[in-house]
Amino acid sequence: MSNWVEASVKDIVWWTDTLFSLIVNADVEPFKAGQFTKLSMMMDEKRIARAYSYVNAPSSPDLEFYLINVVDGLLSQQLAKLKPGDTVMIESRASGFFTIDEIPASEQLFMLSTGTAIGPFLSILEQPDVWQQFKHITLVHGVRLNADLSYQAKIAQLQQQYPQLSYLPVVSREQAIVGLDGRITDRIADGTLFKHCDSVVSPQNSQFMICGNPQMVKDTSALLTEQGYTRNRRREPGQITVEQYW
Helix, strand or coil: CCCEEEEEEEEEEECCCCEEEEEEECCCCCCCCCCEEEEEEEECCEEEEEEEECCCCCCCCCEEEEEECCCCCCCHHHHCCCCCCCEEEEECCCECCCCHHHCCCCCEEEEEEEHHHHHHHHHHHCCCCHHHHCCEEEEEEEECCHHHCCCHHHHHHHHHHCCCEEEEEEECCCCCCCCEECCHHHHHHCCHHHHHCCCCCCCCCEEEEEEECHHHHHHHHHHHHHCCCCECCCCCCCCEEEEECC
């Protein structure tokens, strides 16, 4: 059963006409980087709730979520109208196993994301312990347009703090200003993603965390499986850990 508590809106940051970050303050239970919770609002005496991953570090008092304002979205349309000082309900207990303690240690980690699914990776990268498990981490962000590459200041800050972090945008609907054109799956299939990262990748030295829309997760997992990687399970550790983002 959900345990809803009131959250006060601190700020809303608009990245594009449809992409925004909602920052709230609330008394929630401790959570792990990579986990998600639920936000909700009452509409016509009915609670409308959706799951969103934390973008902020677990130690931060500001709880941040990265959202897309969906045209016909029952909740996102209402969340986009919030102003500082407004309130929204948040589930106090986080859920999910898309966390670094579920990933076997390895030489390198590839974080493959699309759209707003970069959020949990930003939370994970704030944690010093991730750098004890991996010597090098590559954050890959697939988007449609260059303008959709949000959180550039945060990513630059993380790279300055952790020189072992590489960042690779992949833009599908226009020429990439930085990074690669196309889709993540295309660039894995033709080998250019790993070549661009200048990485020697094998099941013996690499882990993959994949977070995005269900089709991207399915297709990317299939490509990696064809290359000899296996799903990571508690009873049988592998190299592929996934989370579908809606």
